[in-house]
Each structure stands twice: as structure tokens, then as C-alpha cells.
Amino acid sequence: MSAPFAEAEFRARLARLQQGLQASGAGALLLSTDAELRYVAGFLTRFWESPTRPWFLLVPAMGAPVAVIPSIGRALMADTWIEDIRCWRAPDMADDGVSLLLATICELVPEGGTLALPEGLGTTLRMPFADLRRLEAGLAAEGRGLTGDGQLLERLRMIKSPAEVALIREACAIASRAFDRVPEIAAEGVPLARVFRDFQALCLAEGADWVPYLAGASAPGGYADVISPADDRPLARGDVLMLDTGLIRRGYFCDFDRNFSVGAPSAEVARAHETLIEAAQAAFAIARPGATAADLFHAMDRVCTGGAGGSAAGRLGHGLGLQLTEQPSLIPDDHTVLAPGMVLTLEPGIEVSPGRIMVHEENIVIGEACTEWLTKPAVGQMICL
Amino acid sequence: MSAPFAEAEFRARLARLQQGLQASGAGALLLSTDAELRYVAGFLTRFWESPTRPWFLLVPAMGAPVAVIPSIGRALMADTWIEDIRCWRAPDMADDGVSLLLATICELVPEGGTLALPEGLGTTLRMPFADLRRLEAGLAAEGRGLTGDGQLLERLRMIKSPAEVALIREACAIASRAFDRVPEIAAEGVPLARVFRDFQALCLAEGADWVPYLAGASAPGGYADVISPADDRPLARGDVLMLDTGLIRRGYFCDFDRNFSVGAPSAEVARAHETLIEAAQAAFAIARPGATAADLFHAMDRVCTGGAGGSAAGRLGHGLGLQLTEQPSLIPDDHTVLAPGMVLTLEPGIEVSPGRIMVHEENIVIGEACTEWLTKPAVGQMICL
Known part of the structure; x- marks a missing residue:
């Protein structure tokens, strides 16, 4: 399904998000939910009904967003305006995208920098708790911090x-x-x-x-x-x-x-x-x-x-x-x-x-x-x- | 809507969960998602479509489950077999249920004990990341640990x-x-x-x-x-x-x-x-x-x-x-x-x-x-x- 908007709509959203990220000093924003991926990428599917696979979209403070998603979603994501799409074959019982996500974060966020997560009463991080722990440990080992987005995304979406x-x-x-x-x-x-x-x-x-x-x-x-x-x-x-x-x-x-x-x-x-x-x-x-x-x-x-x-x-x-x-x-x-x-x-x-x-x-x-x-x-x- | 099963069905599920919790040594299991609350409580609503409010159900290693939920859900939860229902008026911008949840956990899990979270590829903890941080800090201050459930819930649900x-x-x-x-x-x-x-x-x-x-x-x-x-x-x-x-x-x-x-x-x-x-x-x-x-x-x-x-x-x-x-x-x-x-x-x-x-x-x-x-x-x- 083609996006209901022209690409300019998404580019304007990205520009506002990146302005906020730059003001806060965060290196990138990590998105993981249906509405978040629709807001930035226009990625529309009812497949979120399946709890099995995590989906990630990284919005760097500068440059193009990067999708880190299960390979089952590559074709549909390629229909959006997102060009940098990195996939793993999920579900993977040993490493369900965590290594790929971590490597991509380290590419986008410089050492000593921070990764922001959406915060506010309507937000959640859609990934298994154990994988969140692995991500936190990996970020710490790589010298990257984790922070809140100061409700940036919720404010813009209003x-x-x-x-x-x-x-x-x-x-x-x-x-x-x-x-x-x-x-x-x-x-x-x-x-x-x-x-x-x-x-x-x-x-x-x-x-x-x-x-x-x-x-x-x-x-x-x-x-x-x-x-x-x-x-x-x-x-x-x-x-x-x-x-x-x-x-x-x-x-x-x-x-x-x-x-x-x-x-x-x-x-x-x-x-x-x-x-x-x-x-x-x-x-x-x-x-x-x-x-x-x-x-x-x-x-x-x-x-x-x-x-x-x-x-x-x-x-x-x-x-x-x-x-x-x-x-x-x-x-x-x-x-x-x-x-x-x-x-x-x-x-x-x-x-x-x-x-x-x-x-x-x-x-x-x-x-x-x-x-x-x-x-x-x-x-x-x-x-x- | 009345539950589609007799109470015995839910009591049997609880018994199996508690057997697993006792074997693992965890003091209680924290549930937060639609399917998890339906499995234990029979709580059926489409209101999960609203991301605003967190919902919690605590399954202690022994004794009755305790619902810690927004007051908008009290009447519907009271229709299930769950009897211990504790509510706050959500959304609460200062404390969206975290204090009530923490106090209830401390009642059910003895000092030095651990709270288990479901783990496995299909699980997630449905609450804001900042509130999870508050919960973790609160548990640490109260001398309770956090652990995985060893995929107990996923195994039973299979x-x-x-x-x-x-x-x-x-x-x-x-x-x-x-x-x-x-x-x-x-x-x-x-x-x-x-x-x-x-x-x-x-x-x-x-x-x-x-x-x-x-x-x-x-x-x-x-x-x-x-x-x-x-x-x-x-x-x-x-x-x-x-x-x-x-x-x-x-x-x-x-x-x-x-x-x-x-x-x-x-x-x-x-x-x-x-x-x-x-x-x-x-x-x-x-x-x-x-x-x-x-x-x-x-x-x-x-x-x-x-x-x-x-x-x-x-x-x-x-x-x-x-x-x-x-x-x-x-x-x-x-x-x-x-x-x-x-x-x-x-x-x-x-x-x-x-x-x-x-x-x-x-x-x-x-x-x-x-x-x-x-x-x-x-x-x-x-x-x-």
C-alpha cells in the first residue's frame, strides 16, 4: 500500500524530530512501535498483531533514518520512503536483532553519545525485557548512553x-x-x-x-x-x-x-x-x-x-x-x-x-x-x- | 462479558504458574499485556488499543493474584474471578501507578526475594521506559530483585x-x-x-x-x-x-x-x-x-x-x-x-x-x-x- 502522503510530509516530520534531537544533544532516537514507525516511515501493516518479532527504526540527529527489521518486512518497508533497510531473519532464538541493532546504533551515535527513547505516558519499548538488558549492556560496553527524548515525539505528534x-x-x-x-x-x-x-x-x-x-x-x-x-x-x-x-x-x-x-x-x-x-x-x-x-x-x-x-x-x-x-x-x-x-x-x-x-x-x-x-x-x- | 470458562480453568492455570514460580524461587510474576491478563484473569477488553494506561497483574508464588489497574477498568475486572483489585486514577502525570505497583510487589515478595518478568521472543513489558526505571530503582531500594521467568508462562500457554x-x-x-x-x-x-x-x-x-x-x-x-x-x-x-x-x-x-x-x-x-x-x-x-x-x-x-x-x-x-x-x-x-x-x-x-x-x-x-x-x-x- 502506498503511503497516504507525499514524501514531503515525512521529510518535514524528520526535520522537526532532528531539530529536537540536535537541541537535546542526543545522537539518535530509537523507535519500536506501530504508531512510531508509521509516523516517521509511513510503514503500515496489521502484522503488529503478532507479538513475535521486534521492529526498529533509528532516527539519527542528522542523516537518513535506518530501519532494522525482520526480513519478512523488507518488501513492505522498501515501499516506503526509507532507503536504508537492514534485516535479520526473525525469529532468531540466539540473537533476535539485538546485535544488528547495536551495530547500527554505534554507526549513528558517536562514542560518548546517547541514544534517546520516546518517553511519556503513552510510550513503551516493544522488545523482550531480556533483549533490552542485552542492548543496555552492549551500549554501555560501547560507550553509548541511554536517555529519554523529553517527550519530543509525543509533542510533535500532537x-x-x-x-x-x-x-x-x-x-x-x-x-x-x-x-x-x-x-x-x-x-x-x-x-x-x-x-x-x-x-x-x-x-x-x-x-x-x-x-x-x-x-x-x-x-x-x-x-x-x-x-x-x-x-x-x-x-x-x-x-x-x-x-x-x-x-x-x-x-x-x-x-x-x-x-x-x-x-x-x-x-x-x-x-x-x-x-x-x-x-x-x-x-x-x-x-x-x-x-x-x-x-x-x-x-x-x-x-x-x-x-x-x-x-x-x-x-x-x-x-x-x-x-x-x-x-x-x-x-x-x-x-x-x-x-x-x-x-x-x-x-x-x-x-x-x-x-x-x-x-x-x-x-x-x-x-x-x-x-x-x-x-x-x-x-x-x-x-x- | 462473562469469562468463556469456568473458574476452575483459571485456577488450574494459576496452580501451574505457582508451581513453576515456587520451583524457580521467584516471589511473584508481573504481567502487563493483554494476552497475559486474559490468560490468568480472563480480563477481556479491546481497550488495549489505547496506549495510555498501564495494567498490571501480580501472581504471587502462593496466594491470590492481585490486579493493579487504572480505575476505569475496576468494574470489568470485578466481573472476573480476581478479587484483590487495586486501582489508581490514570492517567496520573506524577505517578502513573508505579508507587501502587511497588507497594503491592513488596507485600507479595519478601525482602531479598525476586520479582519475575515473562521472557521469550513474544514477550514485552508494557509500561513507559521511564516508569520501568522508577520501578527498578524502587525494587532495589526495597531489597527486591528482578529476574526472568525462564519462559514459564510461554511454556504453559503452549x-x-x-x-x-x-x-x-x-x-x-x-x-x-x-x-x-x-x-x-x-x-x-x-x-x-x-x-x-x-x-x-x-x-x-x-x-x-x-x-x-x-x-x-x-x-x-x-x-x-x-x-x-x-x-x-x-x-x-x-x-x-x-x-x-x-x-x-x-x-x-x-x-x-x-x-x-x-x-x-x-x-x-x-x-x-x-x-x-x-x-x-x-x-x-x-x-x-x-x-x-x-x-x-x-x-x-x-x-x-x-x-x-x-x-x-x-x-x-x-x-x-x-x-x-x-x-x-x-x-x-x-x-x-x-x-x-x-x-x-x-x-x-x-x-x-x-x-x-x-x-x-x-x-x-x-x-x-x-x-x-x-x-x-x-x-x-x-x-x-
Whole structure:
């Protein structure tokens, strides 16, 4: 599959990364995850579902990135703009790429220099722990240090280019159309598991490449949590049905949900839904360059709880793009200043009754002049099934 | 969603893990990934798609497992058989669960004792690198060491219980039915991306809960690689269409592919396909308790290359179950002895012409008396579209 962007998009990303690396003094940045390799190389595959093989991309402070990957991925990587591709035949029980990686690092990072790893709450180093130990020992023996990237990569990824926003907008439009069609597939008596299956099929029919995320519930007067898979219980009158999806279009996510009432909603549920919509609108109204992630949290929290400080969900929204969730987090402690190109979810939650919650979610993009909905925003009155 | 097994299944897994921990002398095992938490706790969610929050489960050498998780997951974890659930409100920018995890470890592992981490080629520790450093420093300060689990978890997971085999069998049956219906959706002129979408919808219609993995290609006389997503190129006469899927049924995977010819296959393609089927049959014929993973590799490699030693793919099959790929690997260096309950893919590959390959894949289960196909095995003659 050809990259969804011109090479200039990737070169601009590389230039910003290298500017950051040079400012920090790190010799190179080591990337190892799906989203990281997609961001720099445009390498798009679902093969990450297999945990077996590690994949590495080294971004030197100057010069071209180097892929250090299993040979099964050479052809696909050669389709990207990356030219320096070094492979080993994985899985190798004696040395699964560690020596090749170490030798490449030593080529890119001078003796006495440091290798940076991405850091931040959404990062991880995708390799076996024992191999990490070997890498650390090898770097120490070769006189190279290990350091964090000061959240450089997370900061850069927060700002989406117009081409990225266009793809997220497309993903949101696909899911908006699928949500509009929920009354075709969901009604009293239909098992929730069947609604989940049919909703994923609707997402595909409307243009999703695949559907990595679907969670939700159908329960009387609200639900206990927002991360569950479906059970086989049939939808019943008085249920609130919630579907929360993250579908992929050309490597980019949407992430939002919709609530439906099976039959007419109770007064409490109707009021809760109206409050959630009001909360999202309150955050939208102040979401502009200069406001902070915490400001959006407080705008929603005031509407939902009167300012009690949130709930067990932990945050009332977040960034998204190459991943279902990215930085920033809409929490009191995140003072990230909003800037044009940031794509965010607004995700207020409310307790309808003890142990019964409702959560609503929209996606927006911060612009220079005005902020836009990427989703077709829900209205206060619930759709009844 | 209720666990797909009785609690006894999980208690038996715990007993085997604790037996191994006691034999090794480790005080507890730290788990952090989707498959690991599903194996011990039965905790099933697609929320792992969000990279933001770490999740931990501690298995002490004696006593009950302890979940150390974000509060957003408390309700779902409380639905499993795990009773000791400790939560923090994640994301927490100052301390994202590390203190709570450390305190819990110190409760379970006596001073001077060690905490084990899963090791092996398919393992990783899913937490930010900086938090791992904090954990290491905290453990050292508290007089606890860190060690590998000697691949204990990977070894145990290789042997599936009858209940697990039943679910994998169901996943394979669903995909077999979807593959039988490919002629309904694929024909000359249909863009590959549309075939991919419609095939995923077929998998859902036939009973998949979701479709985490689909890769493949359609190209003249074979394809360049086996891990690519779809492009928009229409299927053309002379193409080999390959679809490789890993779909989920109640938390368990299948993983196999099928090749189709658009129009009649060339003599080379037809012969290659027959050879691949012959190779899978050759491995099937010797796949019984006592044979090794390497034996299966060589049986297939002899048929495909005359014994040249394999290809860039690196292996000719692997375990599967809770994940798309698990141990063992069908490679010359993996001398794992096959045992009843092992579920494997047989995945021979062949080079049809320079740069053009074909790969075929089936799933089997090793039994006491006989080995069974879990897939509806393909025949030598290709299906023409």
C-alpha cells in the first residue's frame, strides 16, 4: 500500500524530530512501535498483531533514518520512503536483532553519545525485557548512553498536518454515517453481541479499512463501565445502548461514541444525556489556541459534576490520530496549551445513579481561527430504538 | 462479558504458574499485556488499543493474584474471578501507578526475594521506559530483585486445555466459512481494498467477534510479501489473491490464509499451490507427540525448497491461541517437543519466480492419539475467481 502522503510530509516530520534531537544533544532516537514507525516511515501493516518479532527504526540527529527489521518486512518497508533497510531473519532464538541493532546504533551515535527513547505516558519499548538488558549492556560496553527524548515525539505528534486532519475527518465521517444507521441493526430483543458485529460491518460498508476498537454496553438506566466487549444479552426496553468505536481510514483513527435509548428514556437518562451534550459544547466553546487541556477538563467537569474534579475514568478526553488515544490528556494536571492542528476528543461522563454511568464523546480539531467538529455532533435529545 | 470458562480453568492455570514460580524461587510474576491478563484473569477488553494506561497483574508464588489497574477498568475486572483489585486514577502525570505497583510487589515478595518478568521472543513489558526505571530503582531500594521467568508462562500457554481448543476450533470454523464465500465478493475488476472490507464483513457475519488481523495481496503470478494491507488496485486476470486472517471468537484466534486465482492459474502458480498443500500435508503427517517444532519445519522445507533451509519469512508456522502468534516457532533452532494440546499453524512458503512468493497456512491441534485439522484444509487445485 502506498503511503497516504507525499514524501514531503515525512521529510518535514524528520526535520522537526532532528531539530529536537540536535537541541537535546542526543545522537539518535530509537523507535519500536506501530504508531512510531508509521509516523516517521509511513510503514503500515496489521502484522503488529503478532507479538513475535521486534521492529526498529533509528532516527539519527542528522542523516537518513535506518530501519532494522525482520526480513519478512523488507518488501513492505522498501515501499516506503526509507532507503536504508537492514534485516535479520526473525525469529532468531540466539540473537533476535539485538546485535544488528547495536551495530547500527554505534554507526549513528558517536562514542560518548546517547541514544534517546520516546518517553511519556503513552510510550513503551516493544522488545523482550531480556533483549533490552542485552542492548543496555552492549551500549554501555560501547560507550553509548541511554536517555529519554523529553517527550519530543509525543509533542510533535500532537500537532497534525492538514493531510493528517483530512484523514481523521474522513474516519470520523465514516463512523458518523455508521452511527446514523444504528436504528437499522439495533432494537429491543437483539443480542448486544449481534449489534456489535453488525455495527462493525456498517463501519466497513461505510468505508472503514478496519475496526480496531469497539466497546460499549446496553444496560438499564446507564452502564457500569465503558471498556467492555459485548455479551449475548438481548437489548431490553429501558436500556441505554452505548457504542464507542475507533475505526481506521488509511492509518488514522476516529474515536467517539453514541448513546441510544431502547424505548423512551427515563427522565434521569434523558437529563443525563442533555447534560453530557451541554458539557461537550461548553468545552468546544473555549477550545481555541491558548486554552489548556486542563481548561477543557474543568469546562466539562463544571457541567457534569459542578466541579467535583472528575471521575474514575480519569480524563474527559485526549488527543487522537495515529492511535486511538494520544497526548494531551484532558485532566487537571495537563497544562498543554492548545495549538492549531491539535485533534482532540471531548469525552464527558456522568453518574446517572450509583454504579450507572453515561459517557459521551466527540472529536474536534483546533484551527487558527476557529475550532471545528470532526464528528457530526450529537444533539441533546436521545435517539430511541 | 462473562469469562468463556469456568473458574476452575483459571485456577488450574494459576496452580501451574505457582508451581513453576515456587520451583524457580521467584516471589511473584508481573504481567502487563493483554494476552497475559486474559490468560490468568480472563480480563477481556479491546481497550488495549489505547496506549495510555498501564495494567498490571501480580501472581504471587502462593496466594491470590492481585490486579493493579487504572480505575476505569475496576468494574470489568470485578466481573472476573480476581478479587484483590487495586486501582489508581490514570492517567496520573506524577505517578502513573508505579508507587501502587511497588507497594503491592513488596507485600507479595519478601525482602531479598525476586520479582519475575515473562521472557521469550513474544514477550514485552508494557509500561513507559521511564516508569520501568522508577520501578527498578524502587525494587532495589526495597531489597527486591528482578529476574526472568525462564519462559514459564510461554511454556504453559503452549498447551491448550480442551476448552481453549474448542474456542480456537470455533474461530477456525468461522474463518473457513468466510473463505468459502470469497467467490461472492472477489472477482476481476473489484479493488483489493473492497475485497478486504467485504471479507471482514463476511467474517463478522459468520460469527467473528472482531477481526484483528487481515493481510494479503493480489498480484500477477504471486505476491512480494505477506504482511501488507490492501491497496485500491482492481483484481486482474492472472493475479493470485491471498487473504490471511486472524479473527477472534471469545478471546481466541485462528490464523490462516487462502490463495485464489483470478482466472485460470498459470502452470507455475498451479504447481506452486500444489507444492504448498503437499508441504502442509507432509508436516501434518508427522505432527504428533514427540516430534519437534524443527521436525515440522524440515518436513515442509524439504517439499518447498528441497531442504534449502527456509526463506525470509523466517518460520514455517507457529503456535496460536490467545494471540495471533505464540510459541513454538517452526524453525530449525526450535526443538520444542510437541505435546497434546498444542495448537499450531503450518505455514509453508515458496518462491514462484524472483520476488514473487506464495504462502499457504492451516491450523492443527496435536492430540494424544491423533492430530486434527482445525481448519477445513485446502486442496491442491486452486479456487478460480
